[in-house]
Amino acid sequence: MATVDTVSQQVDRVDNTTDDPTVRAPLVLGGKDFTAVTETVASIAQRKPPLAWYIAFGISLALLGLLGACLAYLVSTGVGVWGNNQPVAWAFDIVNFVFWVGIGHAGTLISAILFLLRQNWRTSINRFAEAMTIFAVVCAGLFPAIHVGRPWLAYWLFPIPNQMGMWPQFRSPLLWDVFAVSTYATVSLLFWYVGMLPDLATLRDRAVGKVRQIVYGVLALGWNGSSRHWHRFERAYLLLAALATPLVLSVHSVVSFDFATSQVAGWHTTLFPPYFVAGAVFGGFAMVITLAVPARQLFGLKDLITLRHLENMCKVLLGTGLIVAYAYGTELFIAWYSGAHYERFAFINRFRGPMAWSAWLMVLCNVVAPQLLWFKKARTNVWVMLVVAMFVNVGMWFERFVIIVTSLTRDYLPSSWGGYSPTWVDLGMLAGSFGLFFTLFLLFLRFGPVVAMAEVKTVMPQAHLKHPTTADERKFDYQPDEHHHHRPARGGHP
């Protein structure tokens, strides 16, 4: 910790948040060379973490314990311990599922879509955004499994030949969900692990002590940096990115089909797939910011996860937030314009009914709060972005609550209308799922390569030939700009 700070203080902090398109902003600050990048990242996994890590880990473990207790109570007693009822048969369980699976989408967007679009700034943040995806999907996968009521029969969801001679229903969105989410979990895990191989090898080569040498050694699979290996590795990585891109768009589309293909007013909307995908990326980026800001502070990663990276994420947050706001508007407009009686009522009830507070909270958090990010001063202030991200985290959870619960409380027949209030088990499992997420995430921060070292090195000027002779050698993503350090950060051009 101390060494990292002194190193970063010695060099001038370059403001790399310039908007001048003729200046290529450096993505690694602090005058770092390859060794310094390795040192900064790998030493996190090698030294004792700061006190704040222990405090956060203690809280997370306590919440994880709460989740375990709630799960034991739920499984041993039955889903009646939840507040779910008729007509609100889907409540916190499905809200939490959609919330967590949505969080994961930002990780895949950063790792796959930004990779295909050659957004080099992703290299500093993709690793832990991918880790976030995995851990969010773990939390997401938990809820449908226990939501089925008898979780020991959850294998019925898969087409496994069985003594009943029965098969799942392949025309059902709930089955599509099983395939979409399990494929998403598998592909995200592969993408994360494959990308991590070279960095696990770095940790292997620096490991002190038998246990670490063996664990990192086995995990690195014998990676030795061979150029013949790198060639296939890069190809595999590109293919995975190309596969993960349509996959991530499909996953939240399929999740939205759970609602859109039903007859419930407020759910039965063709808008849902793009609206859900945009919302997922929006909510996920808020979570990336929530995790990145404290992590870079605590672990001395400010030269790698620079202010420019954070500002870029804020821009994505604002952009996707505007799409979400537009979707809210479209939903309302279509409810009115369609002339569909029940649809109109569903939306009037959403904003004027007994649960209107949740809808207005959603609008405040998801539409109003992100507008702050129009201002560069807000986008480059870590406190402002952290507060906005917190609003979005809350808002995106409530968006799913609003869609699911308020729509279900008002069915077609007033005689079947109902209400909903969560029990302590619902609240405990929501809090507990955060415990699971943060426990896994903090363990990763402690023992894993949090930044993709090998990838960051490729966007440094030193990684490229000084005198390229062939077109092939000249063809690289990062054009080293010899002058960027000497130019004024802003307004240097007439």
Added chain:
Amino acid sequence: MSAPSYPAAGAVPAPRVLVGLLAEFEDVDGVVSAAKCVRDAGFQRWDVHSPFPIHGIDRAMGIRATVLPWLVLGGGVAGVSAGLLVAWYANAFDYPLYVSGKPLMSLPAFIPVIFELGVLLAALTAVFGMLGLNRLPMLHNPLFHSERFRRVTNDRFFIVIEATDPLFAEPAVAELLLSAGAVHVERMETEED
């Protein structure tokens, strides 16, 4: 330091076999120009090791494009076929299931599962195909005996010319590597099988 160094053997000296020569380079330019020399000298069994993929190294080494994309295409086609087959078999053939008057073989409703299985098998092929073609996992490798080689995952670049190469002749190869700009050349050895 530039003379060949002989790694210390264990308590019981075992007969050692020369696997190849390992040359260390300090930067990208050095290793790429040396790789061109080695390529032009006509070596076949050699490799460049680096902390990150070097752009232009494929050309400098003469690496041909990998077959991996074709394998992945095969994986994707297999996944799509499997999805189609399982949905048809389960809901239209083995246990005909009528839902909302839709045809038994209702392709549009089967598309999500078909798509997901296609992506799943293609991704699995990409990962395991890459590992298989790279002969990984391989936890034991004579390269790992070298103390210096640990920096290959940090900031140094290496060229290995294997002893099995038809053109391999120890002093000549060492001289070639040193004249190509290597800062250090060492013998890579392993215990006799």
